[in-house]
Amino acid sequence: MQGQVSKDTPVGVPAALMWDVYRGLELGRLVDKIAPDVLGRVEFLEGDGGVGTIAKLTFPPAPGSSEGGYMMERFTKVDDENRVKETELIEGGYKALGFDVVRIRLEIIEKDSESCIVRSSIEYEVDDKLADVVSHVSVKPLETMAEIVGKHLTQNRSTL
Template structure:
């Protein structure tokens, strides 16, 4: 069994500005600073924010958080031209529920010169026995993250 879920979140900042945050560890720093109680905590375990970097994400204490309460992911793709970042879960999270492969794809799409869309996608592969678990796969934390980072950038536009 394999599938994907995705969501588009409109954000009122230019795509290049949003990408500057999303492409590196800055996204984790902002999530940790602005949304730790809502989304979770981020720890940088290895790397400089480029491909091969590993982060640990500890979910906010919320009923229904996937799997083990945390996940580790490795950055597998950072495409500056197309503003695409991909990670793969290597431990915890949905992988702890039994999925063999879990990829997270974040894409920043230019809407116009002052706004963009953050497309968040989770792709998963696993045994057909996981059919009941698929309903728990959610991009909601990624949507909340995009909204919070977008609001932060709007509020701080003059200092950026």
């Protein structure tokens, strides 16, 4: 079984500024700095932010739990011209639920000179026998990340 979920999040900063954060290591560093309790902690295990980079995200514990899960992803595409970044899950997260393939695509789309849209998508492949786990696929954390990063950039624009 294959599928995709996607969400467009409007952000009040120029697309070029948002892409500067999203394209490489800065996104993980910023998330780690401004939202570790919401989105988790990010470590870069390998690479310089280009294709082949491996990142580990350790999720914050769910309410009532003492520890969170994790996922490791490999950057598979960084397209500066089209402002598209793609990663593939290599361990943890949805892979731990039994998904065969999970790809995350983040696209920064220019609306006008002062705003953009962050299109967050998850594509997946999973055995038909595990159809019940498909309901767990959500882009909500990616939407939340776009909102938090956009708000941070808006509030700190004069110092960037």
